[in-house]
Amino acid sequence: MSMLKSPGQHLYLEDLHVGQRFTSAPHALDADQIVRFAAEFDPQPFHLSDEGAAGSIFGTLAASGWHTAALTMRLLVESVPLVDGLVGVELQLGWPKPTRPGMALQVFSEILEITPSRTKPDMAIVTMHSETRDQEGETVQRLTVKMPVFKRPND
Amino acid sequence: MSMLKSPGQHLYLEDLHVGQRFTSAPHALDADQIVRFAAEFDPQPFHLSDEGAAGSIFGTLAASGWHTAALTMRLLVESVPLVDGLVGVELQLGWPKPTRPGMALQVFSEILEITPSRTKPDMAIVTMHSETRDQEGETVQRLTVKMPVFKRPND
Numbered sequence: 684m685s686m687l688k689s690p691g692q693h694l695y696l697e698d699l700h701v702g703q704r705f706t707s708a709p710h711a712l713d714a715d716q717i718v719r720f721a722a723e724f725d726p727q728p729f730h731l732s733d734e735g736a737a738g739s740i741f742g743t744l745a746a747s748g749w750h751t752a753a754l755t756m757r758l759l760v761e762s763v764p765l766v767d768g769l770v771g772v773e774l775q776l777g778w779p780k781p782t783r784p785g786m787a788l789q790v791f792s793e794i795l796e797i798t799p800s801r802t803k804p805d806m807a808i809v810t811m812h813s814e815t816r817d818q819e820g821e822t823v824q825r826l827t828v829k830m831p832v833f834k835r836p837n838d
Numbered sequence: 839m840s841m842l843k844s845p846g847q848h849l850y851l852e853d854l855h856v857g858q859r860f861t862s863a864p865h866a867l868d869a870d871q872i873v874r875f876a877a878e879f880d881p882q883p884f885h886l887s888d889e890g891a892a893g894s895i896f897g898t899l900a901a902s903g904w905h906t907a908a909l910t911m912r913l914l915v916e917s918v919p920l921v922d923g924l925v926g927v928e929l930q931l932g933w934p935k936p937t938r939p940g941m942a943l944q945v946f947s948e949i950l951e952i953t954p955s956r957t958k959p960d961m962a963i964v965t966m967h968s969e970t971r972d973q974e975g976e977t978v979q980r981l982t983v984k985m986p987v988f989k990r991p992n993d
Contacts, residue, residue: 724908727915727923740925740986748926749908753879756904760882768882770895771903777928831895 692764695835696807699794707758707790709818712746714784720750745781751788751824752776755815758790763811767833772808774828780821787818795827805834847919850990851962854949862913862945864973867901869939875905900936906943906979907931910970913945918966922988927963929983935976942973950982960989 721730725747728735733744759769782788796810809832815824876885880902883890888899914924937943951965964987970979 720908723912725911725915729923739923747911749904749911753875753904753908756880756902757878760880768884768894771933773930773932775928775930778926 692766692768694763694765696797696805696809696832697835699797699809699832701794701797703794705763705792707762707792709787709789710754710758712754712782712784712786712788714744717744717746717750717782717784720753721747725749741781743783745783748776748778748782748824751778751782751815752826754788755790755813755824755826758788758815759792759813762790763792765832769830771828771830774826777825778823779825780817780823782817782823786823788815788823789818790815797832800831805836806831808832847921847923849918849920851952851960851964851987852990854952854964854987856949856952858949860918860947862917862947864942864944865909865913867909867937867939867941867943869899872899872901872905872937872939875908876902880904896936898938900938903931903933903937903979906933906937906970907981909943910945910968910979910981913943913970914947914968917945918947920987924985926983926985929981932980933978934980935972935978937972937978941978943970943978944973945970952987955986960991961986963987 718731729739729741729745730747736743736745763769790813792811792813794809795812798808800806808829810827810829813826814822816822873886884894884896884900885902891898891900918924945968947966947968949964950967953963955961955963963984965982965984968981969977971977
């Protein structure tokens with residue numbers, strides 16, 4: 684199965700521990716990216732132009748929260764190197780502050796909990812918390828996700 | 839402010855009630871859309887090709903959950919006509935079944951709760967549950983979101 688892996692994806696369940704941290708590279712966000720995403724997936728005026736955001740609760744152009752979430756996923760794939768990948772089953776998500784053009788977004792993750800499966804001895808459910816922060820260190824997204832993680836296969 | 843609104847966006851807080859339902863049009867998903875989204879936001883092998891999904895928990899190509907969420911948002915914007923738009927503050931999300939090429943996704947929403955703000959007399963927090971289902975009626979995403987909704991302005 685090694686041909687399926689990306690380079691650097693190497694962590695199995697045994698390699699994880701509560702409190703373990705992962706930090707992504709920054710992603711530079713601009714208005715073009717914000718508008719392109721919104722036009723396809725969240726075409727509300729405040730995600731499409733400054734003019735459309737005037738008079739809304741955002742005031743000026745703000746990214747769709749789903750764009751922030753999608754960018755966070757990209758940064759997680761690059762920064763949390765689980766062999767079998769990152770597959771969320773259920774999650775909680777909050778956007779305490781709008782994401783804006785010109786921000787550099789970075790994702791800081793920490794493993795909160797590792798709960799062995801009662802039925803599958805080679806698996807656990809790992810709970811991870813990820814904060815997406817701007818270049819000032821202010822949080823634009825909080826994500827807590829539960830995902831299955833597998834042990835190193837015996838071979 | 840009417841120039842900011844999309845046609846058909848007409849509901850204020852007074853127009854909402856617990857139990858109110860909204861149904862979107864269907865969206866036809868194909869492999870090209872799945873791969874295009876994944877290449878940009880969730881480049882894991884099982885979201886990029888059938889070959890990459892063989893040996894993973896998906897078996898064959900499956901959409902990123904964030905793609906399902908983004909498509910759901912598009913269908914919500916088209917089907918839940920709130921004047922001031924749909925702005926989630928916090929939410930819970932689950933993906934009980936993978937989203938696959940060839941599915942027609944449709945979103946069924948219901949208002950669960952309307953909680954008047956303690957500090958802002960013209961606002962309430964509306965809790966809405968949205969299920970994204972495939973053409974067989976099986977649920978691929980469950981979303982519960984809290985969003986601020988405003989009263990009709992006095993003028």
